[in-house]
Amino acid sequence: MFLLRDVEKSFDARPALGPLSLETPAGRTTVLIGPSGCGKSTLLRLLVGLIRPDAGAVLFDGEPVTPASARSARLRVGYVIQDGGLFPHLTARGNVTLMARYLGRDRALTARRVDELAELTRFPPEGLDRYPNQLSGGQRQRVGLMRALLLDPDALLLDEPLGALDPLVRAELQDELKGIFDALGKTVVLVTHDLGEAAFFADRIVLLRDGRIVQQGSPADLWRHPADPFVTRFVQAQRGPEPPS
C-alpha cells in the first residue's frame, strides 16, 4: 500500500532518516519500532505527506505522494497521534465530523457513521458532546481513532497511539484496537517503542535505528534470527509479554 524508495530526510542538515526503502503490505499491520529518535515518527509523517523527503520517493497505492497529490491521499488515510491530537475548541463529535462537514457530506449519514464508530470503539455516546479536556485519556484516544476512521480510509497510521495511557487502560485498548484492525482489514502502520505491543499487533515488524532499517520480518524473526547484536540487545532490554513461540 505504501512504498518508500531510497528515501532520505534531514532536519537542519542533521540526517534523520534513510536512505531506506520499505513496502507495507495492503491489509496487514506493519509496526515500526526502535529507540527514541530512530526516525520512526518521521517515517510515518513522510507516508502521509506532512513532510517531504529530501531524496527518494514515497508512493501510496502506486501514486507518488507530492504536495499536489498529498490531499487526495490523506482522504484515504487515517492518522492518529498520541493522546488523539484532538482540537480543544471542538467537542468530540465536532472533532470526529470536522472533515465530513468540510466536504459537505450528508449530515444524517455522518451522524449514523459517528454512532457506528462510537459502538466500534466503545465510546460512550453521551461523551460525544464533551470537549477533549472533559474526557479521559482513553476516551480521547478513542475519539482520535473515530476521527481517523470516519471517512472509511484504506489505511490507518498510528503514532504511539497508546503512549499516554496507564497500563490497565492500555491493555484494554490494545485488545480493542487489535479487534478493530482484524475486523476492518485495513492497511495499518503503527509506531511504538514497546516491543510487547509491537509483537501483539504486528504481522510484520520493522526495527529502526538511527534512521535506518536494522531488520524487518515477522515478530518471531527478531527473537530467532537477530540481524546484529543491536537487535539482540533491543529484544532483551524489553520486559513484558512472553516472546512469541
Place this chain on the structure above:
Amino acid sequence: MRRPGPIALSSFLASLVLVAALPALSGCSSATRPVVIGSKKFTESVVLAEMGARLVRQAGVEARRDDLGGTPALWLALTQGDVDCYPDYTGTIARQILKTDSPNLAAELAGHGIRISRSLGFRDNYALGMRRDVAAAYGVARTSDLRDHPELRYGFTHEFLDRPDGWPGLKRAYDLTATNVQGMNHTLAYRGLVEKAIDVTEMYTTDGEIAQYDLLALPDDKDFFPSYEAVWLYRADLAERRPEAVDWLLRLEGRVSETQMQRMNAAVQVEKRDEATVAAEFLQAELGLDAPPPEEDSRAGRILVTTGEHLLLVVPSLLAAVLVGIPLGIVAARRPMTGRIVLAAVSLLQTIPSLALLLFMIPVMMWLIGRGTGAPPAIAALFLYSLLPIVRNTHAGLLGIPRSLVESAEALGLPPLAVLRWVELPLAAGTILAGVRTAAVINVGTATLGGFIGAGGYGRPILRGIDKFDVPLMLEGAIPAAILAMTIEAAFGLLARAAPRGG
C-alpha cells in the same frame, strides 16, 4: 455544531462595523453646511471665534466654532474649506503664513482665495515678560538688557520657538545667547513664571494674566516684533455664498479695544467663565446685539457630543487595524522572513511619539484624500498605532499552537486555508482578542491627542482645560476617556468569556 471562537470574533467584527456606520449615516443627514468659524487653541482666539459664530447666526445663517490648534493647521483648514473664517493677527499673517514683507496683505491673500478684514480694534503684540521682582534683581528693564544675562531660564510655546517672528528671529535681532530654553504650554509657562520655575516667557499683550500677576512686559526696544492687529481671515467664496454672514462679521471691525480684550481674556482665564457667555455679553454691550442668551450646553450634552466624536475616531481606526492587522499577523506567522520585517515595522511605528505620528499624518492625508485636518489624519495615526498589538498577538497566537494539532488537521486532508479557518484561528482567537483589547485601550487613550488637530473627542475639553487651567474642564474629557477605556476592557472581558475554549 459551530465553533464558538470564530462566531464570537465575527460577531464582534460585525458590531464594530455597525458602530462605525452609525455616525457616518447620521452625518449625511444635514444637507446645508453650516458656516465654520475656526479658532486657535488659546482663549482670545476662542472668544473671538465665538463672537464670529454668534454674528453669523445673527445673520440667520447656521454657524459653529471649531478649535483647531495652531496657525498652520488653521491656515490649511481655511484654504481647504474646512473652515470659512477665523481670527488671526497681521504680524502672523505676514511673517508666518505668507512669509512676506509686502505691506499689501489683502492682495497677497487674494491669491489664495482668502480675504482679510480691517482691524477688529486692538493689537495683540508679542512681548517678553518677567516677574517684576526678578527683572529688578537682574536689572532688566528692556528686551536688549537680556543679552547680559544668558543664564536666565526661558519658557516658550512650541509655536513661538518655531516661528520666524518668534524666538529664532528675536534671538538674532537682539543677539541673545541664552541656552536654557524650553518649550511648554502657554498657560503653564505663566504658572512657571509666577512660581519662578522659569524667568522669561513670551506674552501676548492682551493676556489676562499680565494684570492678574502684575507682570512686566519688556519693551521691544529694537522694534523686532511686527504689529499684530487682530483681523478676520475668511474665504472669498463665503462672501459670495453668504454675503449677509460676512456683513455681520465685519461689524466687529474697530469695535474691540485692547482693554476690553484683556478684560475678556481675564474673565475666561482667571474667573473661569465660559467663552461663549463672555463673547455674548460683549456683543450685547458693544453692538447692542439682541442675541439670545447663550444657550449653555449642559455638561451631559457636551460629554455626549465629545463621546460621539471620540468613538468616531476610535471605532473606524480600530476596525481598520483589525482588518489589516490579523491578515498581517497571519502572513508573519506563515513566512518567518516576512514576519520579522512586518513585526519590526509595526514595532517601529509604536516607537514614534504619538503626537509626532499624528502631525506626520497631516501632510500624508492631505496628499491622499485632500483633507489634512480633523478626523482623517487622527484616524490614520490611530490605525497605525493599533496595529502592533493585533499583529503581534495574531502572530504569537498562531505560532503558539502545538505543531501536532496543525499536523493532525493537515493529515485529515484539510487544505491550508481550511486549517487556518477551522483550527488555527479558533485556537488563536483568545490571544488575538487580547491583542485587539490592548489596541482598543491604547487607541482610546491616544485618541485624546486628536484634540491637537481639531479631530474633536475627549482631547478637546482636556486641551482647552489645560489652556485655561480649568481642572473641571480637563476632567470633563479625562474621566469619560477613562470610563470608555474601562468599558471597552469590560466588554472584551465578557467577549472572551463568551468564547469558551474546550482546551
